[in-house]
Amino acid sequence: MTALADDTLISVRGLKKHFPIQKGWLQRVVGHVKAVDDVSFDIKRGETFGLVGESGSGKSTVARLILRAYTLTAGEILFRQPDGSNLDISTLREAELRPIREQMQMIFQDPYSSLNPRMTLLDLIGEPLIIHGRGSQGEIRDRVQELLTLVGLRPEYVSRYPHAFSGGQRQRIGIARALALNPSFIAADEAVSALDVSVAAQNINLLQDLQEKFGLTYLFITHDLSMVEHISNRIGVMYVGRLVEVAPTEALFAKPLHPYTEALLSAVPEPDPRARHARKRVALKGEIADPANAPSGCAFHPRCAYATDRCKAEVPELRDMGQGRKVRCHHADGLSLTGVIPA
């Protein structure tokens, strides 16, 4: 275990999660879905790290692995403790994880299925407080009311049920629940994707306010590139279980280094009718590869305009390109890719 840089909160190294594919009544293992394959990145304290990629790229699995909702196949997760020491939480047992869980929380995508409809807001938001033995009934009630105010809901709502709230408000209930134990790290998995634009904007602003107020660190997972550009300090791009590029936000959007990032950026429909013809779209052939049967070499090679024989044979390493940028492409040095031209 190597040391963490001073400003790093979480460091993920060589993370792997392979789900077995079972067949027949004997449940014989006939293959593996390599949902996450050799993913490494650091999240700095107080920053928002955005993770983007198409469905099936493994971005949600990464978040769930960091929170230890899944067991890892391989890899290390170093997590800085409040006393400054760092701890590899990838091998901890459930009982040992309990104090760690207070420090890391999750906000889910679907505010309809992630809140128990039979529990009041007091039960929902108070549950983590009860589990971790934080105070008497009266104290918990006070804390829940304080949390509701914090996320912009009225404290009188404590005895209401989730059905009385709109999607955006439910998302705030989920945020209040995640904040209950004063975590240092929150993974937000598509936290605003299901919301209407005006409501999504309100919740994004709320998340930013809370980050400032409590010095929170976010892992922000989304497929919405304009949203991730708005909220993130640094961004990781995933493709079929692998991280293909990591870079500071401005640099990634101005000049991507991986051909997949370029294609992804050019596919975003811009809310500007005059840009319709001005912009050149990098059309991607075919579809995202199946992680159970990923192409040889670089998984992106069948869709890549720059692919050579080397890309078919050899898996590229995630290489350090300086200025905080890393890329997993054999030809990154020789390519000159197009980013987003500022409006």
Added chain:
Amino acid sequence: MAGETLPPMPPERLIELNDVAVHFSLREGLVRAVNGVSYHVNKGEVLGVVGESGSGKSVTVRSIMRLQPKTALDAGGAIRFRLPDGSVTELNRLPRDGREIRSIRGRHIGMVFQEPMTALSPVHSIGTQIARTYQLHTGASKEAARNRAIDLLARVQMPRPREMVDVYPHQLSGGMRQRAMIALALTCEPSLLIADEPTTALDVTTEAQILDLLRSLQAEFGMAIIFITHNFGVVADIADRVAVMYLGRVAETGTVDQIFYHPKHPYTRALLQSIPRLGQKRVHRLKTIPGMVPDPFNIPAGCVFHPRCEHAVAGRCDVAEPASRTFDGGQIARCHLADSLPELVS
């Protein structure tokens, strides 16, 4: 409003909705899901319909197809559609499962839904679904219908159409399923295609492929499209004109340039400002619309948007519902203050 009193449709007009209202009678009260919607689509034109959930955009197009839920009440207005022979029918007067609407639905008007997995039959191959539709409307032979299915799958750029014609929807990816759905909707070369959030469930790269496909098919078949979405980026990409809906009403309609660069309704302006844009210099906060969409049982008096509007004038906006006003270039907005709003700084 009775259909007879409406002026005749201009010859280029394909479909026109005048003051359409659809209500639902629920135990809790009457929901006016669509409350006086007017818009039109000309032949070969793409109309983008945008609005937040609950604005009535889907209910409106479902009433064009006469596919509303059984509990829906047709509460007024007229939907006039021009058939290829030039005659005009009033769709809203046709019985919902009568012969006439069934001869129009699927033949002259095709529809693509958001979730192809629920819209396609899981127990028939995609080829069978296309072939049966073709046989039903044209009386073609089984052989000819199968060839038609293969041809359509090729036109929606499905790889290996001769093999794909025999696969079932569950064997396809989301993007491929949506292509199958589009092929099905285009079976009889309809003059109007209604697309209800067809790319919302797809990834950006697949979305870009489907938008390109729809554009090229539109050029090839020359059909008009009503494209429903909540994504302004998609609208800017595909639409010629735009209708912005809020709480069962059309707040504003105009060409895409009018809507994006000279919006006249405060709701349109607020929506455009609340979306983050690629490559925009990082702003610290997104502009939001205060409050939320009111619940359908408590529709505000006066202009329905006034409680959330930053320009609302007490004694006017909360009292009288604004009428639709037409501006230069055919832009229509429902706002008392539409001509006195400050210029947008973007």
